[in-house]
Amino acid sequence: MSRTGNRSGVALLAALTLTGAACAGTALALPSGAPAAAAAPACTVDYKVQNQWDSGFTSAVTVTNNGAAVSSWNLTWSYAGNQKISSGWNAELTQSGAAVTAKNMSYNGSLPTGGSTSFGFNATYSGTNAVPATFKLNGVTCNEDTGGPTDPPTDPPGPGERVDNPYAGAKMYVNPEWSAKAAAEPGGTAIANQPTAVWLDRIAAINGVNGGMSLRDHLDKALEQKGSGELTVQFVVYNLPGRDCAALASNGELGPTEIDKYKTQYIDPIAATLGDAKYAGLRIVTTIEIDSLPNLVTNVTPRPTATPNCDVMKENGNYQKGVGYALDKLGAIPNVYNYIDAGHHGWLGWDSNFGPSAELFKTTATSNGAQLSDVHGFIVNTANYSALKEDHFKIGDSVNGVSVRQSKWVDWNQYTDELSYAQGMRAKLVSLGFDPNLGMLIDTSRNGWGGPNRPTGPGAQTSVDTYVDGGRYDRRIHLGNWCNQSGAGLGERPQANPEPGIDAYVWIKPPGESDGASRPIDNDEGKGFDRMCDPTYEGNPRNNNHMSGALPDSPLAGHWFPAQFQELLKNAYPAL
Structure with a gap:
């Protein structure tokens, strides 16, 4: 599992080091023949809180790629508190609980060796607003050591050491x-x-x-x-x-x-x-x-x-x-x-x-x-x-005031x-x-x-059932069918x-x-x-x-x- 650490101070600069080439969906490894301790950092992530007030803050994030060129990137982190992103720019930002994902836009996915890209966002919070301790770029866990890009990278896990995600880089x-x-x-x-x-x-x-x-x-x-x-x-x-x-x-x-x-x-x-x-x-x-x-x-x-x-x-x-x-x-x-x-x-x-x-x-x-x-x-x-x-209906949708949850297909389920x-x-x-x-x-x-x-779009809004049944991909007769x-x-x-x-x-x-x-x-x-x-x-x-x-x-x-x-x-x- 990824290690976690305590970080405080809203203006703290988090410069974290990755140990593998950042390339989504491919194996991540050091260059052939390069000793792990001498390898250059594959990337750095700078996370700065630029402005903060009682209930919110603005952050800027810069990702620099020092490894092989990539055509797309995906940066993830988790908050220790109740921070919630409300709007952002230069990245597609999604959040599930404490977990945040920032994906490139169509115009900034390419990162050549030495290239950087930046994005930012506004967020709400209460209590403390600690800088995230750990980042992952395209599935590779970043180094917790925030000493800077001149620090030697952490060796990859060896035999007998579990990684955070056994599928990443493999x-x-x-x-x-x-x-x-x-x-x-x-x-x-x-x-x-x-x-x-x-x-x-x-x-x-x-x-x-x-x-x-x-x-x-x-x-x-x-x-x-x-x-x-x-x-x-x-x-x-x-x-x-x-x-x-x-x-x-x-x-x-x-x-x-x-x-x-x-x-x-x-x-x-x-x-x-x-x-x-x-x-x-x-x-x-x-x-x-x-x-x-x-x-x-x-x-x-x-x-x-x-x-x-x-x-x-x-x-x-x-x-x-x-x-x-x-x-x-x-x-x-x-x-x-x-x-x-x-x-x-x-x-x-x-x-x-x-x-x-x-x-x-x-x-x-x-x-x-x-x-x-x-x-x-x-x-x-x-x-x-x-x-x-x-894609064509969500649990919060309604038709003529009737919730999707009341449709025969969803049948009061909390998930679609x-x-x-x-x-x-x-x-x-x-x-x-x-x-x-x-x-x-x-x-x-x-x-x-x-x-x-x-289906290529939502069903007709004649009723909640025509809306759901016309738009659902799952074409089973009933959700309980399994054979x-x-x-x-x-x-x-x-x-x-x-x-x-x-x-x-x-x-x-x-x-x-x-x-x-x-x-x-x-x-x-x-x-x-x-x-x-x-x-x-x-x-x-x-x-x-x-x-x-x-x-x-x-x-x-x-x-x-x-x-x-x-x-x-x-x-x-x-x-x-």
Whole structure:
């Protein structure tokens, strides 16, 4: 995590040093052959409070690029107090809670070596107005030492030292097994080189299933792909007792009471392998138990969405015990970054779900051996279809005096898309005591919703429903639909630092892997038949009794589904 320090004095000049070339969306590294201690600073950031009064202030910021030329820049920082930017100039300024992002305008994005650019803003505050202690330029954390640009730069983190964002300045691991399947499909070579996660969804997956790659095989291959730079490899830890108590398609091999087997035969071997010193130079991201903890809030008695299995798992506590144990064991490995699953806005975005889920995340992360420092961040929208951004309607809009929240689609939710939800959940979690530098991941593997049916503007203002339905990108029948959705497309490609508070857009659920079978299929994987994967199903309380919207003829969850892959290619947004 980034270090923080106390800074006071409103006229303090903050001259901070970056240790890498500032280039958005690319690997950030020192020039080849240059020793870290002797490298010139890549940039300096001067932040000055020019004028201040009782309730407001004016600041000027100058960014100087001493590294490789860049065509765009993105500067981020967080305030320690309640500062709120009200207007600005020469940069596109956005703020989410304490986090601020300044992006270049169309006319000042280019910064040659030695070039500078300046921007400014007005802001309000009360109490103290400390200068921000830490800045990031294009995802690289600035040096806290404010001694000036003549000071030697800080060495980059070495093996065993965690960085603030494991995705920044790093390549991402391309799973050879998924890549080969994608490349074998018509048009699949367009995305076969994209990074996707490796799912450890049963004990056998640790050593490889049916002759496939083992966990150690993937780590060895990651070392090959890494070369001399940084590389992030992503794994899904997914095998809780009584797994996914509300959806039969992704049930697992362990029964509700098999917590000891989960610990000794699943988590312990994974931890032993990831902790091998051979892999200390990799950045290993673990996404912890998808679709687990939120079920203990939304799908238990007395909710109308309750299931008997979720009542059992809430009563025995094995979800919390399992997640806590995984966080503890994996969090002890210096180069492992744990991200807990936090559902999606169409699941937890309502007031009755949002706060209680955040509280449950904290309780789980501070029990059964775990502590908050074991959690690097959270991930949202894994294996789901919620749109990243809904541009044509906002939660504060109304039509003829009727709020968007009252539309059938939004249905009183506090969020309309995944970006706003992820940023909102992050702010809530930080307020509960999680690290202020907490990072969020958003899975964009199937939420692009492109193709000819993608709206280009708001819907008609005949009613709040025509306004929302005509303008929404997400074309599902209902927000609660989750299985192999018809009309879905690939979303944003994996990338680091896309928005404030977001460590990366990722493809954790590999495109082309089924969400569940459309009919009963005998198997030894513990996976059941969920009617939400049946295109003829008319729904249940969890999707307000709507049609499932699923594609036909789908195989078991995690198995290759060519029709889904083609659907995602066809409707990709951004287009391929």
